[in-house]
Amino acid sequence: MNTNTAEVIENVAPIMSLRHVHQYFGGVQALIDVDMDIYPGEVIALVGDNGAGKSTFLKVISGVNIPQQSEIEFEGKTITISNTLDPVNLGIQTVYQDLALCDNLDVVQNLFLGREIVNKFGRLNESEMERIARECLDEMGIELTSVRAKVSDLSGGQRQAVAIARAMLGSPKIVLLDEPLANLGLVQREQVGKLILNLRSKNVGVVVVSHDLAEVFAVCDRVVVFRLGEKVAEISRPEITKERVVAEITGSNTFMEEDE
């Protein structure tokens, strides 16, 4: 399986390639010259300490942050991402660290926000949205008392699940997950793990940001390490070990090298 993935990566062109991504916030350099390729059917674990720039990088891909400098190719074509609609139209879905749900709307309305189904007169087709929402949640094994419950009435984990379901809806080409395991119980964690593998089997490119190294190593093909806004390491499947990744995150191996 590991060798398979490696072969796939060699033969298949990336869905999306980002080069020389620079993002500043005032004096803060959140991203410095970051490159990344996202391949179909590959799960990338994006790790790094707090403030390393992981969320910022995902927000560049999803159009929330507009970087000062970047070269982006999508399916071989050079593109610019200038708003949050462009990535949605390209088939990029994101689960944000802060979930980005509307508390005052119900689950169905949140799932379909921005891509509501309407009939030919522009009237919302509530029933169709509700059916699809149920199917999607059922498929993901998410348990809710009602898909018409307000999101403010859900538990933290259920909210997380709704945000993830939102990203799964439709047929995304790339799914970005920022801390999808936070708030989740043991069973739900396992489910998210399965979901990620399911996406991979559907040839979706997945980027998972997580501080939970053990969980994320179980599903990823490649680990990318950010440190203080820079990409400091990229480790593929066979070489992934906790020690090595931790060393890259904290930067201790550079010290060791310097010491030697």
Add this chain to the structure above:
Amino acid sequence: MDEQKKSVVLSRTTEIKPNKKLRVMEALNGPLRMLPVIFALVVIWVIFTILNPAFVSPRNLTTLSVQIVNMGIMAIGLFLVLLHGELDLSCAASSAVSATIAAIFCINKGLPFIVGFAACIAFGALIGAVQGWIVTQFGAPAFIITMGGQMALEGLLLLLLSESTQISLVNHSLTVFTTIYLPTWLSYIVLAVGVAFLFFLSYQSYSQAKKNNLPVKFANKVLFPTVGVLTGGIIVLEIMRKYKGLNLAVLLLIALLAVFAYILTQTRFGVHLYALGGNPEAVRRAGISVKNTKWAAFIISGAVFAFAGMIAASRLQSVSVSSVDDSIMMNSIAACVLGGASLSGGKGNIWGVLLGALVMGSLTNGMYLIGAETFTRLIIQGLILVVAVVLDAFIVNSSATKR
């Protein structure tokens, strides 16, 4: 409205049976949201009827219905703005200036009614567009921008009416809105058309639900709403008929409410407005243009304010330098809040606004009828508003489902 949907349990849940009080609070926070304001309305009506039985006479109820049109329409416009988390303090000035434009066009310049009316609505929309553009483009607080707008518009009104301090509309077609009463047969035709629309829309929802294998009952989804509205409509028309019939302005208010009920609950734009009141950043990230959505809401509400101004001018049969009525604005905001809207946005429904307007209007009308002094009325209106908001906060906080 969709009790069916709400009660569907997707899969097992471990639920501790909430105690009775909690359940009541939850119901009040959810499907029975409108109950307190309906209750308040009933209490107010009962008290006034006891104090003066003329309160429920067809004549007074007709007067009351015409009295609340101006406030009700302004409240619709305000509700649109409140929904996406903003506030418009220029509404009173904006509606006065817009109506004055119509008066100048029709009376001073002798242009036909339709030109004056169109100019009035267009001017209101323009004011909304300008203020909305400033608010959305610069992320400025609407509260302040529209306060500035109100001052500027009051100045503009003085400028427009600098020669004559008022323009009389007596006997002019601009007063049709409040002077025309629909003959009974016509009002029943209108009711029939309205009910037919409602039947069509609810039947469409019903068949869609069927098609998607959702549990729905014809009775709940189609029959009860249609029959309910039909019955209510007949009762109202029969009462009105005992005096002069249905006033055109009242019909326009109800039509406007119905149109906005549709827009807010059945279209993407409506959902996006609610969503903006909940979490604007989530709306932005969903790929929706926050600026354009908010801007559109400002423009539409500007047009609605202009229409409210037209109604006011029609009722007063004139426009004047003192047409800017801040108390109408305050009453409209109160109507929205009583009806369940929140100043932080994303809450309430348009029919609640009608109930809120009825509460405020009934108080004004009833107090006048029983010969109470203005100060009594103001104090009581103020207290009711405060009590309503406190009660609402209490219900929301006591219901367990609140996070």
